Amino acid sequence: MLAKLKNERRLEDNYxxxxxxxxxxxxxxxKGITDExxxxxxxxxxxxxFMDSSFVQFAYRDKAFPIGKGQTISQPYTVAFQTQLLxxxxxxxxxxxxxxxxxxAAVLCEMGATVFTIERHRELYDKVRxxxxxxxYEPMFFHGDGYAGLPTxxxxxxxxxxxxxxxxxxxxxxxxxxxxxxxxxxGSQHRQEMKLVIRESENEYRTEDRGGFIFVPLVGxxxx
Numbered sequence: 001m002l003a004k005l006k007n008e009r010r011l012e013d014n015y016x017x018x019x020x021x022x023x024x025x026x027x028x029x030x031k032g033i034t035d036e037x038x039x040x041x042x043x044x045x046x047x048x049x050f051m052d053s054s055f056v057q058f059a060y061r062d063k064a065f066p067i068g069k070g071q072t073i074s075q076p077y078t079v080a081f082q083t084q085l086l087x088x089x090x091x092x093x094x095x096x097x098x099x100x101x102x103x104x105a106a107v108l109c110e111m112g113a114t115v116f117t118i119e120r121h122r123e124l125y126d127k128v129r130x131x132x133x134x135x136x137y138e139p140m141f142f143h144g145d146g147y148a149g150l151p152t153x154x155x156x157x158x159x160x161x162x163x164x165x166x167x168x169x170x171x172x173x174x175x176x177x178x179x180x181x182x183x184x185x186x187g188s189q190h191r192q193e194m195k196l197v198i199r200e201s202e203n204e205y206r207t208e209d210r211g212g213f214i215f216v217p218l219v220g221x222x223x224x
Contacts, residue, residue: 017060023060024042024076033080034084038084040110041083041108045103045107050073067100071121081194083107085194088158089157092157094157094160095159097218102131117140119141119142120143149172154175159176159181159182159183161185162215164192165184172184173205178201182198182199183195191214
């Protein structure tokens with residue numbers, strides 16, 4: 001019974017949390033996020049539940065924080081920026097490469113997308129697979145190599161990569177539907193350029209640069 005009460009307290013989303021989210025939404029809106037669906041989702045997803053208890057007081061600051069295994073929970077503005085570039089529509093089939101904390105996947109689910117999310121770190125994969133359904137979000141989880149994507153489940157309307165890659169993986173381009181959008185940070189370990197790739201036909205892709213960011217590296221393979 002005590003364990004149950006502790007878990008319920010850990011998953012609490014109270015009036016204070018909701019107020020902090022409203023302030024966060026105003027902050028990222030002031031930074032240029034205009035997609036109302038993105039702002040609404042950021043305002044609903046309880047970010048504090050995705051962070052270690054020692055960081056809960058920082059959950060609604062517009063900053064990234066460590067989550068273990070050398071990974072971070074992305075800055076809310078960055079999550080909103082990438083999501084806005086995707087132009088997510090309800091029922092879109094979306095592949096997320098790099099589940100991490102699960103926060104980005106939750107935002108996509110909140111927007112009504114059908115989400116397939118892949119994570120290479122077994123420990124993070126197990127943690128998020130338990131957390132997200134417990135707070136009402138049910139993407140399809142996969143433990144594997146993000147560079148390979150999920151060819152069995154493609155093609156996808158949208159693909160989002162939440163770690164910095166040295167190049168755009170060919171497998172992800174192939175798994176994008178014609179008319180689909182891929183958002184991926186590409187560059188060195190220290191700085192990446194956000195790329196928006198639109199598949200215009202079977203053999204044609206248009207790529208746009210959308211500004212500099214810093215992400216943790218996208219690593220190939222999968223950990224056990």
